[in-house]
Amino acid sequence: MGAPDLDTRPCGGKYGDIVRAIGNTPLVELKRISPKPGVRIWAKLESHNPTGSVKDRVARAMIEDAEAQGAIRPGQTILEPTSGNTGISLGMICSRKGYPLKVVMPDNVTAERTQLLQMYGAEVVYSPGEQGSNGAVAKALEMAEGDSTYYMPYQYGNQANPDAHYHGTAVEILEELDEVSAFVAGLGTGGTLMGNARRLKEEDPDTLIVAAEPLQGELVQGLRSLEDGFIPPIIDLAMLDRKIFVSNRDSVVWTKKLLAEEGLFVGVSSGAIASIAVRVAESLDEGNVVFVVCDDGWKYLSSGVYTKPIEELEETIETASFW
């Protein structure tokens, strides 16, 4: 008698290397948080990528694109600004492929992010936390200007970033769903939104593309002037139908709600994105709403957001950088 069929088929593929195992993530229906019977909410679990975030797709695409162009070869130092996830993904991929990695990251991120980067052998350079990712971008650009031996993939301006979603994430969604009424993702570099929007709108121009973005605590808005604002060059606002901010407090509330009601252990930005997905679902009569779970919760455990009541998290909510 042969082995019984696995209930979990398809298994997601068989690969000769962990870098090739990126993508093909599950799409899971969230019935409890759906506000209407005719509207189905689906979470694309990018947290199932090898390092636990959607950025594995982007990091692989950028490195392999640079390799294909002959812009890098093993031994060359890669430099990249990040709030954490892209750096961690690059850490894994660069360690596999033989590229030393240096990342610039705000100094107010959770300790887990530094540990993961160090675990993969990356060197971490810190930028002022109150300037958020904008400060990391500015510092990395300054470092690259002063040393031409660095190669900077620059996720904010690299077309390989949205292309990873155009050729990957969106295709996987369309393989599973006959129609997508709305797609909701977080706005960080714009790569997830732009790449998916382009592919999903090719399939159905009426698919709503909705961006969820963070309203940072005031202590994280430490820019010197509005001129220090930063809009990644890959973002084309014309691709978005709605762009909505979510406070850190609401993000944490929804992160806890996903855990309590759907058993999903996700990062704080995914709580924010889920809240917007539900809001969009309320405005529809029927159809599929897909949102992206960009990472899981492991990197944020030390912040206490999963275990402490919301009343005890006010300081964390004001000062932490979750995106």
Added chain:
Amino acid sequence: MPTIKIPPVLRSSTAGEKEVHAEGENVGELLRALASQHPATEGQLFSDEGELNRYVNVYLNDEDVRVLGGLETGVQVDDTLVILPAMAGG
């Protein structure tokens, strides 16, 4: 009267005020009213051509006005306008 929330980076131009109330039928009129009350904000909010500066995000309640109707977006009396610098993630 609509409320305009002032981000920390702009408060040195509003004498430290975190919220300003202003009259206006649309987003552009409200921001002009803010610039009229606090002239130091004008150069930060608007370009020489009178457009919203590239790195300034303005939200009507919580939605970005650039994805709504821009400066022409209509405003109701109990609405809140939130001004924020554009911040990246990743």
